[in-house]
Amino acid sequence: MKTTLEMPDELFRRAKTTAAQRGQSLKQLVTVALERELAGPAPVASTSKRRQAEVAAFLRELEKISKKISAAWPEGVSAVDAIREQRRY
Numbered sequence: 001m002k003t004t005l006e007m008p009d010e011l012f013r014r015a016k017t018t019a020a021q022r023g024q025s026l027k028q029l030v031t032v033a034l035e036r037e038l039a040g041p042a043p044v045a046s047t048s049k050r051r052q053a054e055v056a057a058f059l060r061e062l063e064k065i066s067k068k069i070s071a072a073w074p075e076g077v078s079a080v081d082a083i084r085e086q087r088r089y
Contacts, residue, residue, distance in 0.1 A: 005030075
């Protein structure tokens with residue numbers, strides 16, 4: 001089936017360039033993009049769960065580092081003030 005699409009010139013140039021770089025025709029690029037878009041959302045649940053696990057692990061590690069820094073930080077000294085003082089020089 002043939003159809004006519006109107007799109008911004010810059011988008012058309014980017015699409016043509018991308019298709020050429022991939023060794024595809026513009027028709028193939030548009031067809032694949034439409035098929036992907038219409039197939040529905042990617043399996044977000046597994047990606048989301050994996051991402052949540054990564055974030056949780058990162059936050060645990062960050063908490064460990066924070067505790068080490070807090071234990072080593074001199075009492076009575078504000079971290080913000082120390083950073084400001086260093087930035088002066």
